[in-house]
Structures are given as structure tokens and as C-alpha cells.
Amino acid sequence: MNPGATAPAPPDSREALLARAQQLAGHTLAEVARQLGWRVPADTRREKGWIGQLLEAALGATAGGAAEPDFPHLGVELKTLPVDARGRPRESTWVCTVPLRAGSLDWHDSWVRRKLRCVLWFPIESGADLRLAERRLGMPLLWQPSAEEEALLRRDWEELMDMICRGGLEQITARHGEALQIRPKGADSRALTDTVSGDGEAVRTLPRGFYLRSSFTRAIIERHYLVPKETM
DNA sequence: AGCTGATCATAT
DNA sequence: ATATGATCAGCT
Numbered sequence: 001m002n003p004g005a006t007a008p009a010p011p012d013s014r015e016a017l018l019a020r021a022q023q024l025a026g027h028t029l030a031e032v033a034r035q036l037g038w039r040v041p042a043d044t045r046r047e048k049g050w051i052g053q054l055l056e057a058a059l060g061a062t063a064g065g066a067a068e069p070d071f072p073h074l075g076v077e078l079k080t081l082p083v084d085a086r087g088r089p090r091e092s093t094w095v096c097t098v099p100l101r102a103g104s105l106d107w108h109d110s111w112v113r114r115k116l117r118c119v120l121w122f123p124i125e126s127g128a129d130l131r132l133a134e135r136r137l138g139m140p141l142l143w144q145p146s147a148e149e150e151a152l153l154r155r156d157w158e159e160l161m162d163m164i165c166r167g168g169l170e171q172i173t174a175r176h177g178e179a180l181q182i183r184p185k186g187a188d189s190r191a192l193t194d195t196v197s198g199d200g201e202a203v204r205t206l207p208r209g210f211y212l213r214s215s216f217t218r219a220i221i222e223r224h225y226l227v228p229k230e231t232m
Numbered sequence: 233a234g235c236t237g238a239t240c241a242t243a244t
Numbered sequence: 245a246t247a248t249g250a251t252c253a254g255c256t
Contacts, residue, residue: 049249
């Protein structure tokens with residue numbers, strides 16, 4: 001991509017990955033981009049995935065496109081987490097596509113569970129008032145769901161998938177689900193995909209995705225980085 | 233102000 | 245069209 005760029009090799013352990021990520025904490029996006037020989041866009045309006053891709057490159061993730069974790073040999077998924085000045089997530093987090101055509105109803109087979117088995121959360125200052133180049137990386141966190149967290153995710157997933165299997169897809173809105181929600185995920189509202197209606201006919205519908213609510217990711221962050229009561 | 237539904241880029 | 249990476253923008 002750039003002649004002078006230095007793209008690191010993949011880390012050989014989760015510990016090495018976390019250590020490398022921790023070295024990036026506190027740095028601005030401009031600093032990270034310059035090390036890689038990347039230029040920083042003016043904003044993310046038309047390059048929404050730029051920050052995630054920058055960090056993938058900086059951490060030595062397997063480059064683009066594959067339907068597997070960012071670090072396949074480590075089983076680790078990288079997720080950037082836009083946070084406000086208080087360190088609270090500003091957005092929900094994309095997990096994976098909702099299977100609308102087939103698929104097991106067993107949580108243990110689900111893409112959601114597989115995707116979230118081990119996540120490297122990387123908080124980053126965000127907000128329209130912050131120039132992209134000057135945004136700073138926060139302290140990364142290598143997370144695996146606790147029994148309670150997994151039970152919550154499983155409950156939402158089973159409820160939502162049950163509605164879909166009973167032909168209730170069109171009744172599902174982003175208001176369903178305590179931690180995990182379903183929202184449209186496509187190029188735009190005209191993009192369609194195949195599914196099966198409640199009557200069993202083949203029909204077209206919006207592609208959907210699973211997202212983690214920001215309340216859920218906020219709880220993860222706050223559980224691991226305790227902050228003084230008066231700021232909460 | 234937070235949330236839901238819509239949208240943007242790139243690679244395969 | 246589907247996968248990857250997410251954020252935008254209007255409504256409540």
C-alpha cells in the first residue's frame with residue numbers, strides 16, 4: 001500500500017497481542033497512521049471502517065475479507081469501541097449477520113457466540129467535535145464473556161431466533177433484546193436478501209445484523225476499569 | 233440526548 | 245449479494 005510502510009507480523013500469542021495493543025494506548029490516530037504510512041481521511045463519514053482497519057494493520061491482523069476472526073491462530077476478534085469523554089461507548093457494536101435462510105437454533109452453534117468468545121476491545125475517543133487525526137486510543141481489554149454475560153446473550157439470541165423461525169422477522173425491531181439487538185445491515189434500504197415467510201414461501205427482506213447495545217459494552221468496560229464514583 | 237433504522241467503503 | 249470494517253442522521 002505504501003513503500004515506506006512498516007506492517008507488523010501477526011503476534012504469536014494473546015499475551016503478545018495484548019502487549020502490542022497496550023503500546024498503542026494513548027497514541028493518536030495520526031501517530032499510528034504515520035507509522036504505517038497511511039494517510040488520515042478528513043472524517044469517517046465516507047470511510048466508516050477506517051479506524052478498525054488501521055488498528056488491524058497496526059496489530060498485524062490478517063488482511064481483509066476473510067470470514068474468520070481477525071487473529072485466526074489466536075481465536076481473537078478485534079473491535080474498536082468509540083467512546084465519549086467519560087469513556088462510555090457512543091455506538092452499538094456490530095457482531096455478525098442474522099441467518100435468515102437456515103441455521104441451527106442451538107446457541108452453541110451460533111455465529112454470535114463464536115464471534116464473541118474472545119474479543120480485544122479497543123476504546124477510542126470519538127465525537128463529531130474531535131478531528132480524526134487527533135483522536136486518542138484508550139486502554140485495550142482482552143475479554144471473554146463471563147457466565148452471566150453469556151447467559152444474557154444467549155437469552156436474547158434464542159428469543160430473537162425463535163421469533164424468526166416462527167415467521168416473525170418483520171415484527172422484530174431494534175427494541176427487542178436486552179443486550180443483543182437486530183437492526184438492518186445492508187448497503188441501504190433497497191438491498192434485499194432471501195428468506196422464508198411465516199407461510200413458508202420464499203420472500204425477499206432487508207438483510208439484518210446482530211449488534212451489541214452500548215449499555216452492554218459499557219458494562220464490560222466499567223467492570224474492568226473502575227472509575228471514581230462521582231464520574232459515574 | 234439516546235436510540236433506531238439507514239447508510240458508506242472495500243474485497244470476494 | 246455477502247463478507248469485512250462500522251458510523252450517520254433523523255426521530256422520539
